[in-house]
Amino acid sequence: xxxxxxxxxxxxxxxxxxxxxxxxxxxxxxxxxxxxxxxxxxxxxxxxxxxxxxxxxxxxxxxxxxxxxxxxxxxxxxxxxxxxxxxxxxxxxxxxxxxxxxxxxxxxxxxxxxxxxxxxxxxxxxxxxxxxxxxxxxxxxxxxxxxxxxxxxxxxxxxxxxxxxxxxxxxxxxxxxxxxxxxxxxxxxxxxxxxxxxxxxxxxxxxxxx
Numbered sequence: 001x002x003x004x005x006x007x008x009x010x011x012x013x014x015x016x017x018x019x020x021x022x023x024x025x026x027x028x029x030x031x032x033x034x035x036x037x038x039x040x041x042x043x044x045x046x047x048x049x050x051x052x053x054x055x056x057x058x059x060x061x062x063x064x065x066x067x068x069x070x071x072x073x074x075x076x077x078x079x080x081x082x083x084x085x086x087x088x089x090x091x092x093x094x095x096x097x098x099x100x101x102x103x104x105x106x107x108x109x110x111x112x113x114x115x116x117x118x119x120x121x122x123x124x125x126x127x128x129x130x131x132x133x134x135x136x137x138x139x140x141x142x143x144x145x146x147x148x149x150x151x152x153x154x155x156x157x158x159x160x161x162x163x164x165x166x167x168x169x170x171x172x173x174x175x176x177x178x179x180x181x182x183x184x185x186x187x188x189x190x191x192x193x194x195x196x197x198x199x200x201x202x203x204x205x206x207x208x209x210x
Contacts, residue, residue, distance in 0.1 A: 004031045021059035028053040029065040032072045033150060042079040046072055063100050067093060067108070071149070074112050083120040090116060104145030107133055107153050111160070118164045127168065130161040152193035155185035159200040166204060178204050 008027045014020035028049055039045045050073040057066055070089050077086035090113040097105035110133040117126035134157040146152050159181035166174035178201045185197035 004034070018059065021056045022062065025053055025056045025060050025062060025065045025069075028056075029068040032068055036072065036075075040079075041072075041075045043076075046076050050076065063096050063102075067096055067105050068149075070096075071108060071112070074116075078112070078115055078119060081119070083116050086116045087113065087120075102145075103136070103138075104142050104149075107136060107142060107145075108149065108151065110136070111151075111153055111156060114157075114164075115160060118160065118167070123164055123168050126164045127161065130157055130164060133157045134161065147189060150190060150192060152185060152188045152190040152196075155181045155188055155193045155197050157181075158184070159197045162200050162204060166207065171208070174204060 004027055008024055008031070011020055011023040011027055014023065031049055032046070035043065035046050035049055050069050053065075053069040054073070060066070070093050074086050074089040074093070077083070077089065090109050093109035093112070094106060097103070097109055110129060114126050114129035114133060117123075117129055133153065137154050137157065139154065142153065146154065158177040162174045162178035162181065165171075165177055178197070181197040182194075182201055185193040188194065
């Protein structure tokens with residue numbers, strides 16, 4: 001992260017303002033994973049990085065870098081319980097995905113939307129959103145995207161769906177979804193996948209007191 005921070009400082013000193021903005025945004029997008037790993041989704045460091053990056057959006061054209069930043073900001077907003085802002089970001093991500101004709105990013109936006117709805121207490125809507133995300137996932141089309149982004153949508157969908165189902169009182173369906181998530185995550189090349197799915201399963205056991 002320190003090397004990227006120094007590179008960002010150097011980028012701001014470029015004479016060409018457009019090149020400076022494009023370079024800084026690309027570097028700030030690359031800074032997202034180490035910041036999340038070191039400090040967590042809700043850290044002030046993540047917030048500062050995304051806040052500066054979004055200031056560069058009007059000066060740049062890279063949808064890919066914007067999406068990385070928006071995803072990080074949406075995750076930050078969800079963990080901080082700022083659901084209105086999180087939903088705005090999910091909608092913006094879906095717009096960018098539509099413009100770029102990128103179904104992988106559209107799934108990212110759908111998953112995040114489902115999380116926002118669930119944590120905001122819109123459980124039936126969240127269930128429908130997450131089930132749609134699961135049904136639209138195609139390993140042949142989306143596995144490479146998931147690997148690049150470090151988010152295994154195939155296992156994350158049923159993992160979070162299990163929580164929504166439990167909150168709706170559908171315990172058997174919740175367990176089935178959680179078990180499916182763990183089964184998928186065990187075969188995933190993304191390290192976070194198995195941890196995430198196992199945590200959802202653990203929460204079910206914890207709240208069921210078994």
